[in-house]
Amino acid sequence: xxAAPPRRSRSLPGRVVGLMxxxxxxxxxxxxxxxxxxxxxxxxxxxxxNHASHGDFILIWTVFPAGLRARTRPVAARDYWxxxxxxxxxxxxxxxxxxxxxxxxxxxxxxxxxxGAAIEAGSSLILFPEGTRNTTDRPLLPFKSGLYWLAKRxxxxxxxxxxxxxxxxxxxxxxxxxxxxxxxxxxxTPLRFxxxxxxxxxxxxxxxxxxxxxxxxxxxx
Amino acid sequence: xxDHPAIALFxxxxxxxxxxxxxxxxxxxxAGPEGSAAIDNLNARIRAWWVxxxxxxxxxxxxxxxxxxxFALASFFALREFVTLTPTRRGDHYSLFAMFFVVLPVQxxxxxxxxxxxxxxxxxxxxxxxxxxxxxxxxxxxRFMTRIAEMQWGMMIAIFCLSHVPALITLDIPGFEGRxxxxxxxLVIVVQSSDVLQYVWGxxxxxxKVAPRLSPSKTWEGLxxxxxxxxxxxxxxxxxxxxxxxxxxxxxxxxxxxxxxxxLVMSAIKxxxxxKDWGRLIEGHGGMLDRLDSVVFAAPIFFHLVRYGWTV
Numbered sequence: 001x002x003a004a005p006p007r008r009s010r011s012l013p014g015r016v017v018g019l020m021x022x023x024x025x026x027x028x029x030x031x032x033x034x035x036x037x038x039x040x041x042x043x044x045x046x047x048x049x050n051h052a053s054h055g056d057f058i059l060i061w062t063v064f065p066a067g068l069r070a071r072t073r074p075v076a077a078r079d080y081w082x083x084x085x086x087x088x089x090x091x092x093x094x095x096x097x098x099x100x101x102x103x104x105x106x107x108x109x110x111x112x113x114x115x116g117a118a119i120e121a122g123s124s125l126i127l128f129p130e131g132t133r134n135t136t137d138r139p140l141l142p143f144k145s146g147l148y149w150l151a152k153r154x155x156x157x158x159x160x161x162x163x164x165x166x167x168x169x170x171x172x173x174x175x176x177x178x179x180x181x182x183x184x185x186x187x188x189t190p191l192r193f194x195x196x197x198x199x200x201x202x203x204x205x206x207x208x209x210x211x212x213x214x215x216x217x218x219x220x221x
Numbered sequence: 222x223x224d225h226p227a228i229a230l231f232x233x234x235x236x237x238x239x240x241x242x243x244x245x246x247x248x249x250x251x252a253g254p255e256g257s258a259a260i261d262n263l264n265a266r267i268r269a270w271w272v273x274x275x276x277x278x279x280x281x282x283x284x285x286x287x288x289x290x291x292f293a294l295a296s297f298f299a300l301r302e303f304v305t306l307t308p309t310r311r312g313d314h315y316s317l318f319a320m321f322f323v324v325l326p327v328q329x330x331x332x333x334x335x336x337x338x339x340x341x342x343x344x345x346x347x348x349x350x351x352x353x354x355x356x357x358x359x360x361x362x363x364r365f366m367t368r369i370a371e372m373q374w375g376m377m378i379a380i381f382c383l384s385h386v387p388a389l390i391t392l393d394i395p396g397f398e399g400r401x402x403x404x405x406x407x408l409v410i411v412v413q414s415s416d417v418l419q420y421v422w423g424x425x426x427x428x429x430k431v432a433p434r435l436s437p438s439k440t441w442e443g444l445x446x447x448x449x450x451x452x453x454x455x456x457x458x459x460x461x462x463x464x465x466x467x468x469x470x471x472x473x474x475x476x477x478x479x480x481x482x483x484x485l486v487m488s489a490i491k492x493x494x495x496x497k498d499w500g501r502l503i504e505g506h507g508g509m510l511d512r513l514d515s516v517v518f519a520a521p522i523f524f525h526l527v528r529y530g531w532t533v
Contacts (some may be wrong), residue, residue, distance in 0.1 A: 030301065032501060172311050179317040180297070182305040182500055 010070075015094030021094065025055065025062045029170060029183035033063025036213070037189030038069050038160060044119045045158045045190070047072070048147055050140055050210060051128035052168035057095070059167055060126055060192070063185045072124040075115060077102045098125065114148045119154055126162075135173045139214060143203045151193035151202065158190035159206065163213035186213045224530075226461045227281070230406060241267050249298035267329075267376040269503045274513075277409070278484060280400050285333075285390055288405065292387045293329040297321065298509040299517075302500040306490075307371045312361030316352045320376055324348050336389040344381040373409050378517055379510070385520040394531050397463040406463050407469075408476060408523050411455045412515050416484070420449025436488045444467075444481060451477040463531050472526060475520045483518025498499055 010018065025031060057074040064072060070074035079101040081091030084162065091097045098118045115125055127150075129143040151159055166183040180197060191209055245264040252260050267445075280287035304317060324344065331340035353369045386408065390401040423443025431439045455473020459466045487510065491497065500508020 030298070030500075030502070166305065169309065172314065175311075175314050177314070177318045177322075179304075179314060180301040180321055183300055 010096055011093045013206070014089070014096075017090075018094045019064070021058055022062045025058050028178050028180045029059065029167065030035060030180075031059055031183045031185060032063055034186040035143065036186050038158075038187055042067065042071065042101065042105075043124075043158065044122055045124045045152075045160050046119070046147075047124065047130050047160045047187075048126055048127045049162035049164055049205065050209065051130045051132065052134050052164070053171055053173070053185055054133075055167055055171060056128065056164050057126045059183060059185055060162060060166055061095075068124070071122065072126060073098050073118060074126040075100060081217050093100075099125075112146065112153060115146075115150050116153045119157060119190050125216050129203075133173055134168075139211060145203065147197060147206060148193075148199045148202050155193045155195065158192060160190045161188040161206065161210040161213055163188070163210060174182050184215070188213045225401070226403060228408075230403070230458075230461055231278060234410075238267070238274060241270070260369035262398045263472045266506060267282060269506050272503075277406075281406075284402075285387075287389060287521075288387045289329055289333055292383060295327065295509060295513065296325055296329075296380045296383050297515060298500075298502060299383060300325065300375055301509050302502075303375040303379050304372075306494045306496060306499070307375065309372075310363065310368065312359035313356060313368055313372065315359065316372060318357040319355060320348075320372065320380075324376060325380050328380050331386070332384055332388050332391065337388075337391070340388070344376050346378055375463060382517045382521050383513065385524040386516065388500075389527065390522055392528055392532050394463045394527070395533055397531075400461075403461040404463075404527065407455070407458055407472075408519065409516065410458065411451055411473045411476045412480040412519050414454055415447055415480050416515055418450045419463070419481065422446030422450070425523065435485060439481075439485070445494055448474065448477045448481065463527075464492055467514070471525065475526065476523050479519040479522050480515030483515045487514035487519070 045053065047060060049060060061072070061074075061142055070106055074095055074097045076091060076095075076097040078098055078101050081097055081099055096128050098115055100114055101109065115127075118125060127147060129145075129147040130141040131144040132141070136143050147159070151157070163186045164183070165186070166181045169179065169181045170183065172176045191206060196204075243279070245260070245267050248260045249264060268493045276291065276532050280291040283290075300321060303322075309317060316360035328340060331343060352372055353365075356365065356369060356372075369451065386405055389404040392401060392404070394401070419439070422445075423438060423440045426442040426446065427438075427440030429441045430437060431441055431444055452470050452474040455476070456466050456470030458473075459469035462472075464472060478531055487499075491499065498507030502510060506512050
């Protein structure tokens with residue numbers, strides 16, 4: 001039950017909407033990619049980022065070189081992205097998301113196996129280990145364990161921490177109108193699962209790697 | 222643009238840029254393969270100057286719509302840099318949205334239709350009253366005064382003051398019809414060359430700092446030399462303006478002084494925020510506001526100088 005559906009090539013309307021989305025993201029946020037700890041690579045990787053806004057993976061996508069964009073898939077909740085024709089189109093045709101079942105009682109497929117199979121098929125993944133959008137004043141919510149299980153299953157894969165700065169101000173949860181703010185996406189040094197590392201230690205380590213990318217107070221954005 | 226002064230002026234500017242590029246290229250070759258940070262920065266700046274001159278030239282060719290759109294976009298980028306460095310809250314969301322998508326387009330529209338009576342009070346009076354109403358309606362009172370004040374500042378600097386540059390084309394100056402774009406060129410050339418000349422004079426002779434805590438690179442020698450030479454340059458450009466030689470020199474003096482003081486004020490804000498640059502829009506120059514800080518302060522003063530001195 002763990003085979004991921006083969007990567008689809010995105011449909012023409014999907015690609016057009018994708019490019020329009022990127023153009024809009026650039027106009028509103030003037031986003032800059034800051035490859036601080038690594039450079040773009042076609043190798044399958046797991047990008048894990050802080051999650052404060054619906055636009056988070058769009059922003060990561062926007063700063064990617066085009067070749068990388070085509071082979072990177074966001075991991076998203078099936079219940080949310082299957083509701084309604086617009087979200088279905090966005091999730092499937094535009095972003096080619098790896099959809100997973102959040103509800104562990106009713107789900108039929110194992111989400112970790114699903115993600116692992118997508119990596120096996122040559123895709124990189126974008127993951128939000130907080131599990132939900134952070135609307136608190138804290139910089140990060142505690143990580144869910146999915147990142148650990150996935151890293152354990154695919155120990156040879158680079159895990160790249162990605163800090164998305166300021167997007168929560170562009171469109172806070174519950175608002176529908178975007179306000180232009182300058183945003184940055186910072187890519188840190190990749191980390192890997194270490195054999196025998198215990199769950200909490202691994203999650204703490206990846207969380208610290210992500211927090212370390214936060215622009216300090218007054219350092220400029 | 223078909224008249225001789227404009228062609229001569231742009232020819233002259235292109236000549237200066239070609240010369241600067243040549244000097245930059247020679248310096249770069251002399252520095253050898255390992256290069257030097259200062260020369261790399263110089264060359265980045267010269268490249269950015271090319272882009273800016275080409276953009277301004279193209280907008281001039283398009284006439285009034287081109288210039289208004291160019292400065293409306295500049296306001297948009299400047300305002301985005303300003304609010305990014307301002308600690309806003311969730312409750313400011315509507316008013317921030319209104320700043321970008323209502324106040325900014327309305328101000329430039331009023332300039333388009335040349336409604337001086339309204340565009341000169343639209344932001345200082347009407348936006349001044351309505352923004353705090355929008356924030357109050359959201360009910361978040363934390364740091365209320367600070368938040369409002371900072372938004373008002375952003376609108377005044379990035380929209381109101383900057384919009385006085387394209388407003389120069391609406392002025393009716395007898396005997397100067399159809400050449401108002403050259404007033405914009407005069408303002409921009411004097412302000413920007415004053416910045417560059419202050420830097421050059423400061424590097425050559427700078428000893429005594431003007432405001433060491435604010436801006437360690439600004440010296441009295443740079444200030445006096447830069448402003449004097451920019452004044453002379455402005456006077457020598459009298460033939461593109463409705464002014465005589467002495468009048469052009471006086472106007473250039475006022476513009477260069479306001480530009481210097483504007484740079485000082487904007488540096489103070491950057492200091493307060495703990496940043497070096499407003500943004501990273503233009504390579505070698507920082508953000509839009511880093512390049513426009515002196516224009517912003519000089520524009521309304523120059524506009525009123527011309528309006529009350531030379532229009533009917």
